[in-house]
Amino acid sequence: MTDSKGKVTEFRAPDFTEDPNKFVIHRMTCMDCHNRPAHQFQPPGDAIDVAMSLGRIDPTIPLIRSNLMALFSTTNATVTAGLQRIASSLKASYPKEPKVETVIAEAQQIYTNNFFPEMKADWRNYPNNIGHMRWPGCFRCHDGQHKTADGNQAIGASGCNDCHIILSQGTGPQAHQLFPQGKTFFHPDPSSEGTDPDCFFCHSANP
Numbered sequence: 143m144t145d146s147k148g149k150v151t152e153f154r155a156p157d158f159t160e161d162p163n164k165f166v167i168h169r170m171t172c173m174d175c176h177n178r179p180a181h182q183f184q185p186p187g188d189a190i191d192v193a194m195s196l197g198r199i200d201p202t203i204p205l206i207r208s209n210l211m212a213l214f215s216t217t218n219a220t221v222t223a224g225l226q227r228i229a230s231s232l233k234a235s236y237p238k239e240p241k242v243e244t245v246i247a248e249a250q251q252i253y254t255n256n257f258f259p260e261m262k263a264d265w266r267n268y269p270n271n272i273g274h275m276r277w278p279g280c281f282r283c284h285d286g287q288h289k290t291a292d293g294n295q296a297i298g299a300s301g302c303n304d305c306h307i308i309l310s311q312g313t314g315p316q317a318h319q320l321f322p323q324g325k326t327f328f329h330p331d332p333s334s335e336g337t338d339p340d341c342f343f344c345h346s347a348n349p
């Protein structure tokens with residue numbers, strides 16, 4: 143990093159033992175974070191969550207989220223095959239559900255917008271470097287591991303509340319408690335609490 147006064151600070155990850163002079167140094171540009179400025183291939187979980195929170199998919203239909211996740215995780219040869227699979231599979235899973243046609247239409251829309259099997263293009267092979275939930279993104283550097291040679295200085299902003307202010311977390315009364323200074327994050331799935339903060343390690347397409 144070169145600061146505004148020209149002072150250079152070099153941060154390295156411990157697993158990098160090569161000589162940097164052997165490589166072409168890449169200067170960070172807009173595209174290192176904004177690598178998906180146009181076509182966004184939404185991860186299925188995110189697309190389903192938006193549809194459910196807007197009421198386009200009724201969240202009270204039993205197991206609807208996991209059934210849709212399973213469908214979107216299947217690879218199809220063509221868009222048409224994917225759309226047909228969505229319709230036939232949901233009809234088979236919910237023979238008596240009156241809203242099944244609405245769910246099929248919404249799921250097909252999500253598929254059409256985000257999956258392009260003929261082009262082999264979807265969220266699994268086109269990462270998005272904004273954030274750090276499903277791909278390394280900011281945590282490529284803000285991982286607490288990149289330090290100066292003397293080990294005294296790490297890249298700043300490696301804690302959750304350096305970039306976010308986590309105002310509240312939880313459900314019901316728990317979520318009504320506000321922490322204007324930012325609260326310590328707890329993981330929603332207790333069995334994953336305290337594990338690797340590299341969210342993408344578990345929340346990615348290819349864990």
Ligand code: HEC
Nearest residue numbers: 169170171172173174175176177179271272273274279280
């Ligand atoms: C270190 C990563 C990073 C770099 C480098 C970066 N950005 Fe961003 N940018 C972000 C993040 C994070 C956001 C907020 C994204 C969001 O809200 O989804 C953002 C948002 C934006 C927005 C949207 C602002 C808005 O009001 O919605 C624009 C435009 C933008 N950046 C342009 C640029 C340009 C131009 C450059 C290069 C000069 C650049 N960015 C470099 C991370 C970066």
Ligand code: HEC
Nearest residue numbers: 143170175271272273279280282283284296297298299305
């Ligand atoms: C290629 C490495 C790299 C990536 C990727 C990266 N950063 Fe940084 N970032 C740095 C470095 C180096 C600094 C300066 C470190 C310092 O001064 O301690 C920095 C500084 C910052 C700071 C200021 C820290 C401070 O303490 O002043 C913020 C905030 C920040 N980055 C946010 C982000 C966000 C958000 C993303 C992802 C969208 C991101 N960065 C991605 C390398 C990176």
Ligand code: HEC
Nearest residue numbers: 272273274275280284299300301302303304305306327339
């Ligand atoms: C270097 C800055 C930085 C740090 C450190 C950081 N985050 Fe983030 N986080 C971001 C950015 C940028 C986004 C994307 C925001 C957006 O898409 O508008 C994000 C997104 C998220 C999301 C939303 C993910 C999604 O896609 O729904 C969660 C949850 C989150 N962060 C939690 C955390 C937690 C917990 C920590 C600490 C372990 C943490 N963050 C540390 C910058 C950071």
Ligand code: HEC
Nearest residue numbers: 187275327329330331334337338339340341342343344345
């Ligand atoms: C060791 C694996 C693991 C790690 C690391 C991990 N998670 Fe999770 N996470 C899970 C599991 C398992 C669930 C439960 C999934 C479910 O209920 O479908 C979950 C659920 C969640 C949920 C609620 C459901 C959702 O998908 O929105 C959020 C939010 C979340 N994690 C955020 C994070 C953030 C932020 C980080 C990084 C700070 C992180 N997780 C790191 C395994 C992990």
